[in-house]
Amino acid sequence: MDFSLGERTEAFRDEVRAFLDEHLTADVIERMHASGTFNDKDFNGALAEAGLLAGAVPGYGDRDPIELYVLFNELEKAGAPYDGLAVTMLVAGVIHAVGTDFHHAEVLERLLTGRFNCCLGYSEPDHGSDVAAITTKAVRDGDEWVIDGQKMWTTMAHEADWVILLTRTNPDVPKHKGLTMFLVPMDLPGIEVQPVPTMASERTNATFYDGVRISDEWRLGEVDGGWAVMGVALAFERGVMGGTNPAVPLLRHVRDWAAEAPSPDGGAMLDDPLLRERLARTAMANQVSQLLTLRAAWIAATGGLPGLEGSMAKLYATERYQQAVGWFQQMAGAEGLLSFGVDGAAADGWIDYDGRHSPVVTIYGGTTEINRNNVAERHLGLPRAR
Amino acid sequence: MDLNLTEDQETIREVFAAFFDGETGPARAREAEPVGFDGAAWERLLETGAPGMGVPEAAGGGGASLADLVVVATEAGARIAPLPLVDHMVTARLLAGLAVSPDGHSACDDDVLAGSTIVGLAVRPATAGVARTVPTGAVAHRVVALDGDRLVIDRATGDPADRHLPNHGCLPLAHRDLTDAEVLAEGPDAVASFERAVDEWRTLTAATLVGMAREALVLGVDYVKEREQFGRPVGSFQAVQHLLADLPGLIDGAHLLTAKAAWAGDRASGGMTGTLDIDVNDVTDFPALAAMSLITAGEAAASATDRSLHVHGGYGFSEEYDIQLYYRRARALTFVLDDPARECRRLAGMFLGATGFLEPAG
Numbered sequence: 001m002d003f004s005l006g007e008r009t010e011a012f013r014d015e016v017r018a019f020l021d022e023h024l025t026a027d028v029i030e031r032m033h034a035s036g037t038f039n040d041k042d043f044n045g046a047l048a049e050a051g052l053l054a055g056a057v058p059g060y061g062d063r064d065p066i067e068l069y070v071l072f073n074e075l076e077k078a079g080a081p082y083d084g085l086a087v088t089m090l091v092a093g094v095i096h097a098v099g100t101d102f103h104h105a106e107v108l109e110r111l112l113t114g115r116f117n118c119c120l121g122y123s124e125p126d127h128g129s130d131v132a133a134i135t136t137k138a139v140r141d142g143d144e145w146v147i148d149g150q151k152m153w154t155t156m157a158h159e160a161d162w163v164i165l166l167t168r169t170n171p172d173v174p175k176h177k178g179l180t181m182f183l184v185p186m187d188l189p190g191i192e193v194q195p196v197p198t199m200a201s202e203r204t205n206a207t208f209y210d211g212v213r214i215s216d217e218w219r220l221g222e223v224d225g226g227w228a229v230m231g232v233a234l235a236f237e238r239g240v241m242g243g244t245n246p247a248v249p250l251l252r253h254v255r256d257w258a259a260e261a262p263s264p265d266g267g268a269m270l271d272d273p274l275l276r277e278r279l280a281r282t283a284m285a286n287q288v289s290q291l292l293t294l295r296a297a298w299i300a301a302t303g304g305l306p307g308l309e310g311s312m313a314k315l316y317a318t319e320r321y322q323q324a325v326g327w328f329q330q331m332a333g334a335e336g337l338l339s340f341g342v343d344g345a346a347a348d349g350w351i352d353y354d355g356r357h358s359p360v361v362t363i364y365g366g367t368t369e370i371n372r373n374n375v376a377e378r379h380l381g382l383p384r385a386r
Numbered sequence: 387m388d389l390n391l392t393e394d395q396e397t398i399r400e401v402f403a404a405f406f407d408g409e410t411g412p413a414r415a416r417e418a419e420p421v422g423f424d425g426a427a428w429e430r431l432l433e434t435g436a437p438g439m440g441v442p443e444a445a446g447g448g449g450a451s452l453a454d455l456v457v458v459a460t461e462a463g464a465r466i467a468p469l470p471l472v473d474h475m476v477t478a479r480l481l482a483g484l485a486v487s488p489d490g491h492s493a494c495d496d497d498v499l500a501g502s503t504i505v506g507l508a509v510r511p512a513t514a515g516v517a518r519t520v521p522t523g524a525v526a527h528r529v530v531a532l533d534g535d536r537l538v539i540d541r542a543t544g545d546p547a548d549r550h551l552p553n554h555g556c557l558p559l560a561h562r563d564l565t566d567a568e569v570l571a572e573g574p575d576a577v578a579s580f581e582r583a584v585d586e587w588r589t590l591t592a593a594t595l596v597g598m599a600r601e602a603l604v605l606g607v608d609y610v611k612e613r614e615q616f617g618r619p620v621g622s623f624q625a626v627q628h629l630l631a632d633l634p635g636l637i638d639g640a641h642l643l644t645a646k647a648a649w650a651g652d653r654a655s656g657g658m659t660g661t662l663d664i665d666v667n668d669v670t671d672f673p674a675l676a677a678m679s680l681i682t683a684g685e686a687a688a689s690a691t692d693r694s695l696h697v698h699g700g701y702g703f704s705e706e707y708d709i710q711l712y713y714r715r716a717r718a719l720t721f722v723l724d725d726p727a728r729e730c731r732r733l734a735g736m737f738l739g740a741t742g743f744l745e746p747a748g
């Protein structure tokens with residue numbers, strides 16, 4: 001085995017790091033937390049202009065999945081806004097795989113400037129993990145489709161230019177076989193976005209579709225072939241595009257805090273043996289999470305489909321992150337409760353932030369339970385439990 | 387970036403998987419209790435050249451890399467082979483790296499290379515002239531220990547098994563008296579050689595634990611597919627499935643980390659220095675990765691054996707079933723070096739520096 005990234009990938013990583021040094025300013029980070037939207041069009045645009053965006057689109061660019069992983073891993077470790085970029089990559093990859101010339105011209109070209117965005121319209125109020133059961137319907141009317149329904153957790157919908165929308169086009173066949181995917185411009189009549197505030201600083205949305213008329217050219221993939229398009233999207237997403245190293249910035253923030261914070265037992269918190277043990281455990285978990293993610297990227301880079309390996313990476317990384325957040329929140333005591341910008345806040349408010357953010361990571365992008373089902377059934381060969 | 391074994395390593399894996407399947411396994415491990423040594427299997431192992439395979443070719447060995455030895459140790463661990471192979475290989479490499487005496491005598495002689503003289507490592511520094519609970523103390527003919535800043539090899543007499551200390555994992559543990567031990571080296575270089583050897587021991591023991599964890603999971607999964615309650619296999623219940631579904635990621639993660647530690651160790655042998663930068667999660671430093679691999683593999687093996695035993699129900703607790711053999715060895719092999727929490731604090735010292743009070747780092 002060889003764990004070095006290789007010269008080409010290391011050069012790419014250094015390019016990304018140099019970009020972040022220059023463009024990831026305190027302003028960008030503050031704007032992201034103040035707005036609750038982890039997407040910054042100026043930052044994304046600069047990334048595109050630096051030539052770092054298009055090359056990493058799965059299948060489209062000349063960079064491989066390991067470089068895609070490197071891009072998102074560096075963004076995540078640096079604490080940069082990358083939610084919008086992740087959806088951009090995913091949708092760009094899907095358009096490249098199954099899209100038409102129209103999709104390329106109308107959407108892909110624009111996405112690659114970094115100044116346009118997409119959001120994901122999969123989940124519904126009554127259909128989360130069981131996403132194949134969604135009921136938002138699309139009915140054909142001549143050359144057009146009429147869409148009615150509601151989507152939930154459409155994060156970034158309020159600044160997105162398109163939504164990639166999963167709809168039901170045939171209610172009379174098994175649930176996976178009656179789905180169709182569309183790209184829908186967000187400025188069409190009949191679309192309404194309502195904010196859904198969360199306990200963390202991030203904002204998400206509910207979106208409503210009331211008699212939205214759209215021409216057939218916006219359809220992505222085959223009629224009733226939406227589940228296959230979902231599969232393409234998930235294969236890109238799982239494990240490779242961020243989300244498995246959130247404890248890297250956490251560790252940095254806690255270490256910096258502990259070096260300055262006095263311990264009630266004397267000395268600095270950084271001298272506390274239990275804190276040192278937990279910092280070491282977090283550093284180890286960060287390595288393991290990185291390796292499990294790299295494995296998924298490497299499998300994709302060598303022509304495989306790392307679905308299960310992505311599930312394993314997500315399961316491990318998200319649970320360890322939550323465990324670490326719990327440790328450090330407890331050890332920072334009262335000061336750890338204080339928020340961004342508050343006098344005396346431990347780690348400048350990052351412990352409060354991570355404490356608020358961490359519950360969602362074992363839910364979105366496939367819950368822990370769904371991922372365990374995948375591993376149990378498809379890796380361990382146990383009987384289907386549902 | 388390449389996560390495949392090399393062609394040579396694939397061959398090594400196949401050869402040793404077949405060997406350990408034929409000559410070791412849970413039944414043989416059971417027979418070898420309580421001392422934890424199967425002399426007949428060791429005799430057969432000598433024919434494979436395994437004892438000296440990790441020694442450089444220039445010193446008469448097989449020239450295998452640490453990464454190669456990880457492959458062997460993982461296969462041995464999966465069959466809980468009651469053989470002192472990891473300790474012997476690590477100690478032989480340590481001896482081969484020491485200066486040859488003026489009369490041309492190397493501490494890594496032909497008998498050590500062949501394995502007819504079994505050598506072991508006292509992984510904890512000696513106290514009051516005694517190397518305590520040496521992992522292969524009841525098997526090794528000679529034991530290498532660090533006594534102060536002197537690296538010594540003891541002069542055991544009689545059958546080492548006579549000194550066996552009955553223990554949790556039926557490991558061949560024994561104290562070894564270092565009185566009249568021969569000094570091999572002293573000073574900072576001697577300490578550095580010892581520390582490097584213990585890091586290799588950590589890495590290969592981690593590999594052993596990864597093999598154990600993997601097999602423990604197989605035992606659990608096989609059992610829940612067969613065992614029926616309420617008219618269904620217990621493995622069809624989601625509560626049981628989810629106990630087991632966390633394990634593949636944990637075990638594969640420990641395996642990748644162990645393989646990376648070996649890769650870093652081989653690079654360090656080639657004179658390349660590693661990095662330890664937790665701020666960006668870049669770690670290629672061998673001592674740090676060696677520590678991480680043992681702690682992580684120990685945890686993976688503890689979890690895998692614990693959950694696998696649990697899903698066996700009462701049978702898992704009975705002597706008759708194999709999972710208890712794995713359960714006890716997983717803990718013994720991890721704790722025989724130290725409390726993992728202290729290993730964590732030692733690791734923290736590597737990236738945080740020494741602490742102001744309470745205990746020295748590193």
